[in-house]
Structure formats: C-alpha cells, structure tokens
Amino acid sequence: MKQDFDAIVVGSGISGGWAAKELCEKGLKVALIERGPNIEHRVDYQTEFKSPWEMPYRGFGDQAKYKERYPRQRGLFFDEYNERYWVDDLKEPYQESGSQGFQWRRGYQTGGRSLTWGRHAFRRGAQDFEANLADGYGVDWPIRYQDIEPWYTYVEKFIGVSGDSTDEVVGLPNGTFQAPFPLTAPELALKERLAEHYGNRRQAIIGRVAHIREAKDGRAPCQARVVCSRGCSYGAYFSTQSSTLPAAKATGNLTVLNNMIVEAVDYDPATKRATGIRVINVEKGVKESISAKLIFLNASTLNTIAILMRSVSSEHPDGLGNSSGTLGKYIMDHAQSFTIAKVKGFEGSTYSVNRPANLIIPRFANLTEPLEGAVRGYSYQGGVFREGYPRGAKMKGVGASFKQEIKSPGDWMLALGYFIEALPVETNAASLSKTKQDSHGLAQIDVHYEWTDNERALAKNAAAEAVKMIELMGWDVVHASTEIGSPGSAVHEMGGARMGRDAKTSVLNSHNQMHDVRNVFVTDGAAMASSGTVNPSLTYMALTARAANYAVEEMKAGRL
Amino acid sequence: MPGIDSSDQAQALIGRRDFIIGLSAIGAMSIWSQIGKASTENSDPLLNYICDKTIPDTETPGALAVNVPAFISLALGHAFCNTSGDELRRLREELDQAAGGAFMSLSEPQRFSVFFQYDADCFSSFESSRRSVWPVIKKLILMGYYTSETGASKELQYTFTPGSFKADLPYKKGDPAQATDFFATTDFIGY
Ligand SMILES: Cc1cc2nc3c(=O)[nH]c(=O)nc-3n(C[C@H](O)[C@H](O)[C@H](O)COP(=O)(O)OP(=O)(O)OC[C@H]3O[C@@H](n4cnc5c(N)ncnc54)[C@H](O)[C@@H]3O)c2cc1C
Numbered sequence: 001m002k003q004d005f006d007a008i009v010v011g012s013g014i015s016g017g018w019a020a021k022e023l024c025e026k027g028l029k030v031a032l033i034e035r036g037p038n039i040e041h042r043v044d045y046q047t048e049f050k051s052p053w054e055m056p057y058r059g060f061g062d063q064a065k066y067k068e069r070y071p072r073q074r075g076l077f078f079d080e081y082n083e084r085y086w087v088d089d090l091k092e093p094y095q096e097s098g099s100q101g102f103q104w105r106r107g108y109q110t111g112g113r114s115l116t117w118g119r120h121a122f123r124r125g126a127q128d129f130e131a132n133l134a135d136g137y138g139v140d141w142p143i144r145y146q147d148i149e150p151w152y153t154y155v156e157k158f159i160g161v162s163g164d165s166t167d168e169v170v171g172l173p174n175g176t177f178q179a180p181f182p183l184t185a186p187e188l189a190l191k192e193r194l195a196e197h198y199g200n201r202r203q204a205i206i207g208r209v210a211h212i213r214e215a216k217d218g219r220a221p222c223q224a225r226v227v228c229s230r231g232c233s234y235g236a237y238f239s240t241q242s243s244t245l246p247a248a249k250a251t252g253n254l255t256v257l258n259n260m261i262v263e264a265v266d267y268d269p270a271t272k273r274a275t276g277i278r279v280i281n282v283e284k285g286v287k288e289s290i291s292a293k294l295i296f297l298n299a300s301t302l303n304t305i306a307i308l309m310r311s312v313s314s315e316h317p318d319g320l321g322n323s324s325g326t327l328g329k330y331i332m333d334h335a336q337s338f339t340i341a342k343v344k345g346f347e348g349s350t351y352s353v354n355r356p357a358n359l360i361i362p363r364f365a366n367l368t369e370p371l372e373g374a375v376r377g378y379s380y381q382g383g384v385f386r387e388g389y390p391r392g393a394k395m396k397g398v399g400a401s402f403k404q405e406i407k408s409p410g411d412w413m414l415a416l417g418y419f420i421e422a423l424p425v426e427t428n429a430a431s432l433s434k435t436k437q438d439s440h441g442l443a444q445i446d447v448h449y450e451w452t453d454n455e456r457a458l459a460k461n462a463a464a465e466a467v468k469m470i471e472l473m474g475w476d477v478v479h480a481s482t483e484i485g486s487p488g489s490a491v492h493e494m495g496g497a498r499m500g501r502d503a504k505t506s507v508l509n510s511h512n513q514m515h516d517v518r519n520v521f522v523t524d525g526a527a528m529a530s531s532g533t534v535n536p537s538l539t540y541m542a543l544t545a546r547a548a549n550y551a552v553e554e555m556k557a558g559r560l
Numbered sequence: 561m562p563g564i565d566s567s568d569q570a571q572a573l574i575g576r577r578d579f580i581i582g583l584s585a586i587g588a589m590s591i592w593s594q595i596g597k598a599s600t601e602n603s604d605p606l607l608n609y610i611c612d613k614t615i616p617d618t619e620t621p622g623a624l625a626v627n628v629p630a631f632i633s634l635a636l637g638h639a640f641c642n643t644s645g646d647e648l649r650r651l652r653e654e655l656d657q658a659a660g661g662a663f664m665s666l667s668e669p670q671r672f673s674v675f676f677q678y679d680a681d682c683f684s685s686f687e688s689s690r691r692s693v694w695p696v697i698k699k700l701i702l703m704g705y706y707t708s709e710t711g712a713s714k715e716l717q718y719t720f721t722p723g724s725f726k727a728d729l730p731y732k733k734g735d736p737a738q739a740t741d742f743f744a745t746t747d748f749i750g751y
Contacts, residue, residue: 051720052707057638058631059707060751064639074750182727224725226742350731353722353738388737388744389706389716393699396683398614398676403622406702407715409737409744 005031005255007294007551008277010262010307013112015524015540016298017244018155022548023296024253028555031290032254033279035261035299036108039085039115041241045231047081055080072103075489077116077229085115085229094302095433095446096488102333102447103488104302110258112300113491114239116229119356120381121161121210121238122534123152125171127367131421132530135375138330138424139500141529142510145173151542158247159238159541160216162357163208168200172362172534179213180206181357185349186384186412193472194361201368202469207357207381210238210538218246226354237356257290259283261440264311265295265320265520273560274320274520280440294519294551294560298544301331301525305430305496306445308507308522321497321507321514329429330498331447332531334490335420335455339466339480343384343412343473350386350409359383361416361469363533365461374457376423379533380466382416414475418462419490420455422531428487430496449487459484492536494525512547519560523547606652606664607632613675614698615705620715623705631704632697640703640751641696650693654678703751712739 006028009019020032038044052059061080070078073086085107096102107113126145132138156176163177183191183206191204211222219235219242228237235242248254259282266275266289276291297304305328311320319327358381365377387410397405422428428450432443463480470477500506503515512527514520523544525536532539554560611632612624623629636643655663658678659671666674682692689695705711712718716739739745 049720051709051718052712053709057634058703060640060703062638063635063641063751064637066750067639076748078750181725184727224722225720225740347733348731350729350735352726352729353719353741354743355725355727383743385741385743386737388741389702389739390699390745390747392702393695394683394689396680398679400616400618403615403618403715404734406706407736408733409731409735409741415743 003293004276004290005029005292006555007031007296008033008290008292009296009298010277011035011112011297011299011303011524012110012240012245012256013298013300013524014114014117014240014537015300015544016112016296017114017240017248018541018544019296019298019521019523019548020254021244021248022545023294023552024248024251026548026552027251027253028294028552029253030248030255031292032248032256033260033262033277033290034110034256034258035282036110036258038110038256038258039231039241040110041231041235041245042233045233048227048230048233050081073105075103075105075491077118078105079229081227081230082116085109085231091439093436093438094444095436096449097446098449098487100449100451100484100486101488102449103486104447104493105488105491106300110245110256111240115231115241117491117537118535119210119228119237120207120358120535121156121159121175121538122208123173123175124148124532124534124539125173127171128530128532128534131376131532132424137375138529139498139502139505142499142501142506147510148539148542148546149173151546152538155538155541155545159210159243160212160219161208161538162211162213162222164206167203167205169203169205169362170200171367175208177208181209181355182206183359184351184384186343186346186414187359189346190359190414190469190473194469197472198364202361202364205360205362207360209357211236211356217243219243222356224354224356226356228356260288261442262299262307263287263442264307265297266291267311267313267316267320267517269313269315272315272517274517280442282440294555295521296544296548296551297520297522297526298524301493301496302430302445302447304522304524304526306432306442308497309432310442316516321516321520323516324503324505324507326426326498326505327507328431328496329426330424330529331428331430331449331493331495332422332424332528333449333487333494334492334531334533335422335451335459335484335487336417336490337420337459337463337481337484338382338415338417339463339470340478341414341416341470342476342478343414344475346412355383359416365458365465371461374454374461376421376454376458377533378418378420378458378462380416380418380462382414384412384414386410386412413478414470416466418459418466419492419533419535420458420462420484421533423452423454424495424498424530425452428495447488451484451487455484456482492525492531494528494531494536497522497526498529499527500529511550512543513551513554518554521547521551604629604648606655607648609664609671610651610675610697611701613672614701615711621710623701623711626705626708626710628701628704628708631708632700635700635704641699643696643700647693647697651697654692654694706739706745
C-alpha cells in the first residue's frame with residue numbers, strides 16, 4: 001500500500017509545530033494537519049499596528065457579541081485585536097459538567113494558541129517528576145529531570161528564552177537564557193527584603209519568557225509593545241509562525257493541510273499499528289483518509305483525547321491505546337487565585353511600558369519550607385504597575401482638576417496570582433457526550449472537573465503567605481483571595497493520556513509513545529502525569545523534540 | 561535602541577513600511593463606517609453635558625470635543641461593562657432627583673454644582689456607588705476619552721513601539737501616564 005506521508009502531525013500549535021520541525025529536519029515527509037484556517041506570519045496580523053481609535057470598538061470589542069458567542073474565550077489577552085484567533089463558542093460547543101464548569105480557551109488556526117499564549121517558559125524541577133511517587137497521587141513519571149534536561153536546552157536555544165542566568169532557585173532550574181527583562185524599583189525592593197528575611201528559601205525573580213532580545217533566525221528583538229497576541233511581525237516571541245513553521249518549511253519536507261478536522265486514527269489489527277487518519281475536509285464537506293507510518297497527536301490536551309476516544313475498533317473498543325482504561329482521566333489545570341496590594345513609597349519613580357515578563361516568586365511550600373496540611377505547592381506570578389486611567393471610575397472628581405489627576409499615573413499596585421499545583425484525580429475527566437454533537441457531527445467533549453481539598457488548602461496558604469510578604473514590605477493588602485476560579489481558566493489543561501511506567505495504568509511510555517500502538521505518539525499536554533507549579537508549554541516542546549528524536553531512531557531501526 | 565527601527569537586517573526582513581500601509585487601507589473603511597454611524601445617532605444634550613463637565617477642554621480637547629458621547633452610545637448598545645442600554649434613562653432620573661426637578665433646566669452654575677455634588681455623594685460610600693448608575697457611565701467616559709487619539713496621544717503619552725522596557729525612571733507629579741501601559745489599563749476579566 002502506498003503511504004501518503006512518512007509522518008502525520010495533528011495540530012499546528014505549540015507542540016505540533018515542534019513535532020513538524022523535528023520530523024522534517026530528520027528527513028521525514030510530514031503532513032501537518034490543522035483543523036482551522038491558515039494564518040500567515042505577518043501578512044495576516046491585520047490589527048497588529050492599530051491604535052484603539054482605529055478599531056470599531058476601541059480595542060475592547062463588541063461585548064454583546066462576546067457574551068453571546070465567546071463566553072468561555074474571554075479573559076487575559078482576549079480582545080478586539082485578536083478575537084479571530086479564538087473559537088466561537090457557539091460554533092465549537094462542549095459540555096462542562098462540574099460544579100464550577102471548565103473554561104476551555106482555545107484557537108483553531110495555524111499556530112493554535114502559540115499566537116495568543118502568555119509566553120512564560122520555565123523548566124520543571126526534579127521534584128515535579130518525583131512528586132507522584134513521593135505522595136502517591138497519580139502514577140510515577142517514567143522520566144526524571146535528567147531525561148528531559150538536554151531537551152529543555154535544545155528547545156530553549158531554538159526558541160530564545162529571556163531570563164536571568166544569575167538566578168539560583170531551588171526547584172526551578174535555569175535555562176539557556178538571552179538577556180533578562182529588568183525588575184522595577186518596588187520589585188527590586190521586594191527581592192532584597194525577601195532575601196534578607198527568608199535567605200534563599202523564597203525569592204523574587206524576573207519571569208522567563210519566550211521573547212528574543214537579540215535577532216536570531218530571521219526574527220527581530222522584542223520591542224516591548226506587549227501587543228503580542230495580535231501576532232508579532234518582528235517574530236520576537238515564540239509562535240509556530242515565527243519559529244518552528246519556517247524551520248519545518250525550509251526542509252522542503254512539509255505539507256500543511258488546513259481546514260482538516262482529524263476525526264480518528266485508523267488502526268490495523270493485523271500489524272497492531274496505526275495506518276493513518278480520517279479527516280473531515282471542512283471546505284469540501286467530505287471525509288478523507290490520509291496514510292502514514294508515524295502519527296504524532298498534538299491537537300491540544302482535550303482534542304487529542306477526543307481523537308483517541310473516537311478511534312474505536314474491535315481491538316480498541318474504548319478508544320485507541322486505552323487498554324488501561326485511563327484515557328481521558330486525571331486531567332489537571334492549575335488552580336488560580338490572586339492577591340492585590342497597594343505599594344507604598346516609590347512616588348518618585350516610574351517605568352516605561354511594556355514588560356512581557358512577570359515577577360515570579362517560585363515555589364517554596366513543601367520544597368524549601370515544609371507545609372502542614374497539604375502536599376505539593378504553588379508559585380506566584382504577577383508584577384507591579386502604576387494605576388492607569390480606569391481608576392478614575394472608582395473615585396470622586398469631575399472637571400479640570402480630575403482630568404489633571406488622571407493624566408498622571410496613580411498609585412503603585414502589586415498583583416500576585418497563584419499557580420497552584422492540581423492533583424491528578426481519576427474523576428477529573430473528559431469523555432465524549434452520548435447525546436450532544438458539534439456542527440461537524442462529532443460527539444461533543446464533556447469535561448468534568450472539581451478542585452480537591454488539597455488545592456483549596458494551598459490557595460488558603462498562598463493567600464496567607466502573600467499577605468505576610470506584603471506586610472514585610474509595609475505595603476497594604478487590598479484583597480487576598482482564597483477563591484479558586486473556574487477549572488480551565490489557567491489555560492494549562494493537561495493529562496488524560498498520561499505517561500507512566502506501566503501499560504496497565506497509563507497510556508504512554510517514557511517516550512510519549514502509546515504502550516498499545518507503537519507508531520502513535522502523544523506529545524501535547526495530554527501526556528502529563530502531574531501538573532507542577534510552572535507554565536507547562538516549554539515542557540511540551542521539550543517532550544516533543546525528545547519523542548520525535550526517539551521515534552525516528554525507532555523507525556530507522558525498523559521497530560515502528 | 562535595538563530592533564527593527566534601527567536594524568537594517570531586520571528592516572530588510574520585514575519590509576514593515578509597505579506592510580503597514582497595506583493593512584491600514586484594509587481596516588479603514590469598516591472602521592469609519594462604524595464610528596460615523598454612532599456619532600450621528602447621538603445628540604443627547606444631557607450626555608453631552610456630562611461628558612463635557614467630567615473631562616472638559618483644557619490645554620487639550622475634552623470628552624465632548626472628541627465625541628465620547630458617540631462612544632457611549634456604541635458601548636451601551638453593545639453591553640459594555642454589563643450595561644443593558646437603559647443607563648442613560650437612569651442617569652437622567654438620578655440627576656433630576658439630585659436637582660429636585662429637571663436637571664437640564666437648571667442654569668449654570670447651579671447645574672454644575674448639582675452634578676459635582678452628585679458625583680461626590682455617589683463615591684462617598686461603597687453602597688452609594690453600587691446603587692448609582694454613575695460609576696459605569698464615568699467608566700465609559702474614561703474608556704472613550706483615553707482611547708481616542710486626543711486622549712491617548714495628546715493628553716497622555718502614546719508610545720506604540722517603545723523598543724525596550726525601562727524599569728526605573730524618575731517621576732515627578734504631572735508627568736503624563738502611558739496610554740499604552742497594558743497592565744495599568746487592561747481589565748483582564750473583560751469589559
Ligand atoms: C491567554 C493564554 C495565556 C497562556 N500563557 C501561557 C504561558 O505563559 N506559558 C505556557 O507555558 N502556556 C501558556 N498558555 C497555554 C498554552 O497556550 C498551551 O499550553 C499550548 O498552546 C498548548 O500547545 P498544544 O500544541 O498542545 O495546543 P495548541 O497550541 O492549542 O494547538 C493545538 C492545535 O491543534 C488544532 N486541532 C485541534 N483539534 C484538531 C483536530 N481534531 N484536527 C486537526 N487539528 C486540530 C488546533 O486548531 C490548534 O491549532 C496560555 C494560553 C492562553 C490561551
């Protein structure tokens with residue numbers, strides 16, 4: 001039988017772009033299958049250089065439309081400039097059956113959410129690969145930090161990560177960094193005070209972001225505009241478009257197929273191998289098959305799970321590679337909440353816009369400091385800023401003096417969000433709805449998620465410790481929230497096809513390869529066995545590059 | 561300054577100028593048709609008055625001069641800040657009540673003094689500010705004004721391409737804020 005391609009990569013987002021680049025560079029003929037339309041780097045960033053007064057709704061967007069059609073997409077970085085990079089919730093419905101629902105923010109186009117992501121890029125620490133074994137939640141990771149370490153380096157060198165190489169933080173290994181963004185005066189004061197009080201147990205550091213500071217591979221340095229999620233013609237932040245796609249294309253081995261929804265993976269019981277995929281060609285309204293020797297699933301956590309669940313056969317009646325029965329289960333997101341404080345002093349200083357990197361207080365709970373009553377931990381991400389014109393709506397004043405007042409920046413404020421590690425729990429799971437279909441005739445994804453007492457205990461502790469650190473500075477706490485938002489709202493949904501040592505309790509092995517089907521790899525968030533306390537995408541990239549390297553070796557050895 | 565404005569290499573890579581010109585041509589038509597539509601729809605003297613008095617002309621034109629009332633009509637028609645579209649009627653009622661009669665029939669300086677007191681009373685407590693429609697109208701006035709070209713770039717500073725982030729600069733009272741300060745001006749939950 002003729003193979004259409006050597007390899008198929010499903011999804012062109014953060015992880016799929018990496019899979020395509022790696023496999024193409026190793027000489028494979030690759031089809032990159034993307035359900036959404038193409039977004040051409042630079043050419044299609046139509047709003048990039050717009051000012052608010054040039055936008056129909058001043059950049060805020062049509063709120064009536066958003067409430068009706070984008071209720072689950074709204075949030076950080078969603079606005080009028082980039083609304084087309086987000087799915088219309090009415091067109092792409094899903095079910096959320098937990099008590100707080102599950103917010104699923106996503107974009108269906110070339111680049112996926114690499115266009116709109118927050119670009120924070122951290123390595124996980126050794127503890128993050130050992131936690132499951134240590135406390136018994138979830139299954140043990142089949143890899144340790146040393147296994148992924150060279151791949152972090154490999155990925156960082158290519159994408160470019162800005163960070164401070166003088167940092168020495170327990171549990172948060174340094175990467176290969178380009179120059180860091182600087183801390184502001186109040187942040188530096190906090191950093192010094194924490195060092196005085198806590199030694200190296202608690203630190204304030206600058207965020208590590210996938211922004212380049214020096215030109216590289218046809219990309220220009222970050223201009224500090226922070227209009228990133230419109231698309232960046234400088235190519236200053238990592239996106240599929242700026243980084244992995246050009247590299248994959250340059251090999252001459254890449255075919256990108258847009259507007260193709262992967263329905264399922266085809267399986268041959270005789271060889272026990274996948275033979276290709278079935279797609280819905282959206283433009284033609286027909287179903288097609290595409291064959292390949294190797295399949296990488298990078299459709300993002302929930303979509304990858306759905307593809308596997310739709311891939312049923314007599315040998316895989318509950319979904320492809322699901323002999324363990326764990327497919328779709330043990331989903332996680334980071335639990336989030338926040339503290340706001342008024343910074344005192346520093347009236348004589350300010351900053352000039354815009355820094356894409358947050359202030360970070362890395363994890364200390366159960367790492368450098370023991371914590372009673374909860375396992376695992378959390379990190380803080382935030383920063384300081386001087387209040388802008390919106391403060392005028394909360395204060396009295398009208399007329400020339402009011403206008404004069406608002407002309408100036410206001411008080412310094414500190415915002416600290418918490419990224420709380422979520423435990424892998426069997427009942428936090430995605431499944432296919434038995435009754436509801438989407439507009440393509442596919443069963444809707446149903447996500448059931450409840451926070452556990454452990455996340456709630458960590459949220460309380462995170463708030464209490466934030467208050468202590470703020471009081472140490474003599475600043476005023478405005479609000480220290482212990483309420484955890486809707487699951488999914490951290491947009492770090494992961495798990496559901498976890499890696500593990502045992503085929504009876506996990507879907508993937510130590511190389512993101514299916515235990516049950518050797519030529520299928522899952523290297524997006526679905527592979528994660530625990531959530532850690534840092535933004536996850538750099539880990540998806542590193543796991544992807546590592547798995548691609550392994551897959552090609554296996555292919556050459558004739559074992560796939 | 562690093563980057564595209566100074567680097568020949570990057571300039572060549574991107575051909576930014578042609579690119580920008582091409583894009584603005586595409587955007588302009590639909591934008592002006594929207595704004596134009598909104599501005600002819602509005603001629604509410606009360607709203608004009610309130611905008612003008614909240615952010616008056618000083619060295620720079622104020623909220624009425626840059627047609628914030630048109631923005632507010634647009635905003636109220638499109639559920640900005642969870643509005644239902646009924647807010648101007650409520651504003652009129654509250655102001656009439658504060659005036660003990662028809663607010664707009666008062667003459668100056670009484671009318672301004674009623675408005676001034678209305679604003680002060682509204683923000684005197686959390687409860688009073690929650691009961692009143694004024695905070696949301698005030699918010700819309702601010703949003704409309706500081707996203708207008710005048711409000712953003714003449715009254716405040718508008719730096720679209722800073723080139724780099726400067727973490728520590730001396731500040732003296734009266735120096736204008738940056739209209740493009742993302743974190744100081746963005747409501748992450750939505751509008
Ligand atoms: C506002 C925001 C801020 C974020 N900030 C950060 C951050 O600072 N750091 C961080 O690490 N992460 C961050 N994230 C999360 C990050 O975006 C995701 O972890 C990452 O994009 C996941 O990569 P992926 O390749 O799995 O999926 P995506 O990037 O979502 O790409 C998946 C692709 O697959 C396509 N696809 C889906 N289903 C199918 C199908 N059936 N057939 C064909 N194609 C399909 C989609 O259209 C899409 O293009 C943020 C996300 C958001 C939205």
